[in-house]
Amino acid sequence: MPAQSRPALRSALRIDGATLRLVRLPLVTPFTIATGTLTEKVFPLLTLRADGLEGHAEGVMDPLPDYLEETVAGAMDLLQTVLLPQVVGKSYANPESLARTLAPWRANHMAKATVEMAFWDLWARSLDLPLQTLLGGEGDAIDVGVSLGIGPIDQTLDRVGAHLAQGYKRIKLKVKPGHDLALLDAVRRAYPDAHLTVDANCCYTLADTGLLQAMDGFALDYIEQPLAWDDIHDHATLQTRIRTPICLDECIRTVDHARKALQSDAARVMNIKVGRVGGHVAARQIHDLSAAFQVPVWCGGMLESGIGRAHNIHLSTLPNFTKPGDTSSASRYFTRDIIEQKLETVDGRMPVPPGPGIGVSLDLDYLATATLALHEVRA
Ligand code: OSB
Ligand code: MG
Secondary structure (H helix, E strand, C coil): CCCCCCCCCCCCEECCEEEEEEEEEEEEEEEEECCEEEEEEEEEEEEEEECCEEEEEECCCECCCCCCCCEHHHHHHHHHHHHHHHHCCCEECCHHHHHHHHCCCCCCHHHHHHHHHHHHHHHHHHCCCEHHHHHCCCCCEEEECEEECCCCHHHHHHHHHHHHHCCCCCEEEECECCECHHHHHHHHHHCCCCCEEEECCCCCCHHHHHHHHHHHHHCCCCEECCCCCCCHHHHHHHHCCCCCCEEECCCCCCHHHHHHHHHCCCCCEEEECCCCCCCHHHHHHHHHHHHHCCCCEEECCCCCCHHHHHHHHHHCCCCCCCCCECCCCHHHCCCCCCECCCCCCECCEEECCCCCECCCCECHHHHHHHEEEEEEEEC
């Protein structure tokens, strides 16, 4: 007998069952970006079970197809009718083998990521290891910034100041036509040394090149996703005309998109959202590929609950996550979260939740009050 107990060696983990919930959490502050306003967060929450253990993940799609094409209703249906019946009752040796079985389905990266990420958490717990260790990350905290939604300039100035005072390491300002250069001028004057970025969520075109060139005057760390959600080519053209590095978000939904963006110099910074790219397997590949091109990455956010937030934190401990992510304090979004632990930053650093898997557990009492629908899938 070994001196220390360890989990029995096993060749594969069998998924015994799944619980899919539709969850609604009110937002502390409405969040406005170029494409619309969110006042609440509605999302699929998935629990996979094996060997008496549970793994959790959430879907990051919006109710409307305004960020990318996926929707909450569409994903709930796909998960219930296709993806969960496909994996429940099956055994997988590792997350890569599960990801391979989902890969043939076209797109729907966020729905597939929900299943893949829940399996990562389950697998990590079955090995009694933190998710970060299995992903290849290390360290007990990550650098974070904040993403500030569109609002009146004077109010945004106050919010920038308050978040810098809390130690956040970078401020991202949401912009849109008519709410861009004057905002940047005011914020840059008030905070000459702050790490500032903008996120346009696809609201400009190459016809706006002059305006985007004017942004070069504000010493931005990067401009996030200025052009269309599916147009890497135009971003490559734009990068030849502006000095500020372009960071891509919506355009990168697969490893191949990342490769094409890197090869064409359309992205000098990469926003990795694990849900957007289909899960941790692809996120890690994009992380590695970006590193090979000497392109830094950071972890984007989708106003996640504590479950998605914990996944993001673990992923952000990989070595090429050298720019602050959007995974800020949960209390900025929700008065009460659906997990038992508090995910709060200290001086612009978010501690990695310790323990096996993603390191957090569901607050089942509060979750019950936040659950709109619940479906069980059994083997
Ligand atoms: O483009 O990064 C984005 C939220 C919803 C949809 C798109 C985006 C965002 C954010 C929020 O910027 C980041 C966060 O605080 O979670
Ligand atoms: Mg973005």
